[in-house]
Amino acid sequence: WDETHFGKMGSYYxxxxxxxxxxxxxxxxxxxxxxxxxxxDGTFPFQKPGDRYEQHNxxxxxxxxxxxxxxxxxxxxxxxxxxxxxLPAALLTAFILIFDTGCITLxxxxxxxxxxxxxxxxxxxSMVKCNSCADRPFSASWWFWLSLTGVSLAxxxxxxxxxxxxxxxxxxxxxxxxxxxxxxxxxxxxxxxKHLLARVLCLIxxxxxxxxxxxxxxxxxxxxxxxxxxxxxxxxxSQLIGNNLHNVSIPE
Numbered sequence: 001w002d003e004t005h006f007g008k009m010g011s012y013y014x015x016x017x018x019x020x021x022x023x024x025x026x027x028x029x030x031x032x033x034x035x036x037x038x039x040x041d042g043t044f045p046f047q048k049p050g051d052r053y054e055q056h057n058x059x060x061x062x063x064x065x066x067x068x069x070x071x072x073x074x075x076x077x078x079x080x081x082x083x084x085x086x087l088p089a090a091l092l093t094a095f096i097l098i099f100d101t102g103c104i105t106l107x108x109x110x111x112x113x114x115x116x117x118x119x120x121x122x123x124x125x126s127m128v129k130c131n132s133c134a135d136r137p138f139s140a141s142w143w144f145w146l147s148l149t150g151v152s153l154a155x156x157x158x159x160x161x162x163x164x165x166x167x168x169x170x171x172x173x174x175x176x177x178x179x180x181x182x183x184x185x186x187x188x189x190x191x192x193x194k195h196l197l198a199r200v201l202c203l204i205x206x207x208x209x210x211x212x213x214x215x216x217x218x219x220x221x222x223x224x225x226x227x228x229x230x231x232x233x234x235x236x237x238s239q240l241i242g243n244n245l246h247n248v249s250i251p252e
Contacts, residue, residue: 004046007110010035010061014042016221018240020228024211025218026158027112034064061110069107069114073097075121082128112159119155123166126152127173134177137195143202150202154210167207174199 006028012019013032038060044053073094081090097103107114130145149170156163181187181195225242235250237243
């Protein structure tokens, strides 16, 4: 059912047709990019569920979602292995996901869910890996995992707003870490300030910058009149190619 929505939105990006949707743009942009790179021309109408794709090359979009869905298995394996240090526990987790019907079903269609889960689990894995580097702060691996956590948070929020839950999880973990560091009497206030600044840069500034950049790309790509015009002001519509107000001077 949802392929008729998100597949169509991928087509909008390929055709640069402006539309409006309740979700942030990253997931649909990635679907559109996967379709474009795999040779899909954006002409399938996506009118109703079950329509045959016929000669239209849809495999790139489905394959992209399936690939991200398959990444959940190693992500879960590595996360549990890092937390428990138990190989049987990590293998059991991986096998549970491999044979989970819901996970397989969600991952084989053109949906936002496998993309969202990829970034959610990526954020959790990065957070756990960063925690394991606590004994060597400001090392290359510590910076890498902290930055990757921020990138994954931006990705999760950029696909669906439900990504806020993993932002909350990472936020609580960060508060716990900082509180623990503040109670460490052998740590100077200057060093604590560096820890605080590093987390602000990687977990607040970096995700916000990436999230804003997604919308900049979204509005730069969608420059042609489409079904989303009416949700925006006349001044905005005047910038869309093909709109009745295109290049008309609009008073403030």
